[in-house]
Amino acid sequence: MRKLTVLSVLLLTTSVFAQKFEGLALTPPMGWNSWNKFSCDVNEQLIRETADAMVATGMKEAGYQYINIDDCWHGKRDEQGFIQPDPERFPSGMKALSDYIHAKGLKLGIYSDAGWKTCGGRPGSRGYEYQDAMKYAEWGVDYLKYDWCFTDDLNAKGAYLTMRDALYAAGRPIVFSLCEWGSNKPWDWGKDIGHLWRTTGDITACFDCVVDHGSWKSWGVLQILDQQKGLRIHAGPDHWNDPDMMEVGNGMSVNEDRAHFTMWCILAAPLIAGNDLRNMSPETIAILTDPEAIAVNQDALGIQGYRAWAKDDLEVWFKPLSNDEWAVCFLNRSKEEKTVKFEWDDNEQSDSFSKRELDFEKTTCTIRDLWQKKDIGKTDKDFKATLPSHDVILLKLTPVK
Ligand code: GLA
Numbered sequence: 001m002r003k004l005t006v007l008s009v010l011l012l013t014t015s016v017f018a019q020k021f022e023g024l025a026l027t028p029p030m031g032w033n034s035w036n037k038f039s040c041d042v043n044e045q046l047i048r049e050t051a052d053a054m055v056a057t058g059m060k061e062a063g064y065q066y067i068n069i070d071d072c073w074h075g076k077r078d079e080q081g082f083i084q085p086d087p088e089r090f091p092s093g094m095k096a097l098s099d100y101i102h103a104k105g106l107k108l109g110i111y112s113d114a115g116w117k118t119c120g121g122r123p124g125s126r127g128y129e130y131q132d133a134m135k136y137a138e139w140g141v142d143y144l145k146y147d148w149c150f151t152d153d154l155n156a157k158g159a160y161l162t163m164r165d166a167l168y169a170a171g172r173p174i175v176f177s178l179c180e181w182g183s184n185k186p187w188d189w190g191k192d193i194g195h196l197w198r199t200t201g202d203i204t205a206c207f208d209c210v211v212d213h214g215s216w217k218s219w220g221v222l223q224i225l226d227q228q229k230g231l232r233i234h235a236g237p238d239h240w241n242d243p244d245m246m247e248v249g250n251g252m253s254v255n256e257d258r259a260h261f262t263m264w265c266i267l268a269a270p271l272i273a274g275n276d277l278r279n280m281s282p283e284t285i286a287i288l289t290d291p292e293a294i295a296v297n298q299d300a301l302g303i304q305g306y307r308a309w310a311k312d313d314l315e316v317w318f319k320p321l322s323n324d325e326w327a328v329c330f331l332n333r334s335k336e337e338k339t340v341k342f343e344w345d346d347n348e349q350s351d352s353f354s355k356r357e358l359d360f361e362k363t364t365c366t367i368r369d370l371w372q373k374k375d376i377g378k379t380d381k382d383f384k385a386t387l388p389s390h391d392v393i394l395l396k397l398t399p400v401k
């Protein structure tokens with residue numbers, strides 16, 4: 001009887017005081033996910049080799065840590081309803097896989113869905129949330145991406161809250177990634193539920209296009225970028241807007257990959273690589289591991305950047321950084337090369353969200369070109385450069401004290 005009371009008190013307190021695990025994503029999460037390159041074609045060998053490659057290529061050193069298995073790892077539920085991995089694809093089981101990944105100093109992510117089936121038709125978590133969360137904790141999972149297919153008329157906030165509480169009750173700190181495509185404005189309710197939320201439908205490896213699949217569309221880099229408008233006020237440490245996993249290394253040009261990566265840095269977006277880490281060109285590795293661009297993304301203030309100026313397919317983005325510094329990015333959306341001339345004095349910044357100001361008449365800054373790895377003067381002169389099509393220039397401004 002006494003045992004029973006203790007148990008009920010415990011259960012009661014976990015459900016009354018359930019919350020998200022705080023502090024797991026104080027800067028945007030960095031890692032890899034299988035979907036963009038491999039879609040349903042996942043197995044334990046691919047995951048192990050990807051973990052090996054994350055270390056061997058310097059990505060771990062650069063800050064990447066999550067190895068996330070997306071859809072299609074699932075087998076059947078057992079007689080008690082517990083989910084099991086597909087025995088052919090993951091014959092050694094998930095615990096062995098997480099041990100392997102943890103031994104490399106990396107973390108394991110997994111995927112499920114709030115509905116009764118995943119988007120790839122595997123068993124969803126609806127009705128099994130607590131059992132699934134228990135399994136993930138037992139397996140040593142560190143990150144859960146939770147999708148939104150086959151949810152019928154479920155209430156999104158309620159569905160994600162249920163899984164949050166289930167994860168909390170299971171007791172293992174797990175980053176909770178809400179993959180609800182922005183359909184129910186997760187930025188309005190996601191902050192206390194998850195650590196990041198998708199803001200759009202799926203990305204595709206194309207800089208400027210929309211792919212129509214009939215009942216749904218996937219979006220190019222520029223199309224996703226434009227859908228971030230107005231969302232920055234909702235993001236910050238431990239609660240990020242997620243414009244989807246990256247397509248760097250998946251077929252765009254080097255300029256486009258650099259522009260895509262840089263914009264994700266300016267957006268303070270999660271940096272989840274979506275390419276084959278086992279076969280990367282030197283250019284792809286250089287982009288994904290660039291320490292100075294990554295530092296812009298991982299800045300401790302966690303302020304998402306904003307479009308400050310736009311004309312004729314040329315845009316200028318600003319992102320406030322720690323120590324009064326700023327990142328500035330010139331983006332050329334057009335198919336033609338552009339000449340950039342930017343008059344700092346006419347472009348005083350006043351960002352009401354971050355309460356940061358930058359008046360170039362009062363404050364001169366030194367300028368570093370982060371991709372060229374060069375200090376290139378000060379803001380007391382106009383900035384002039386040539387910018388290739390579908391490319392960026394990323395600068396860091398440091399006030400001269
Ligand atoms: C949805 C998600 C994708 C991916 C697939 C898996 O489309 O948005 O990121 O997880 O499902 O089926």
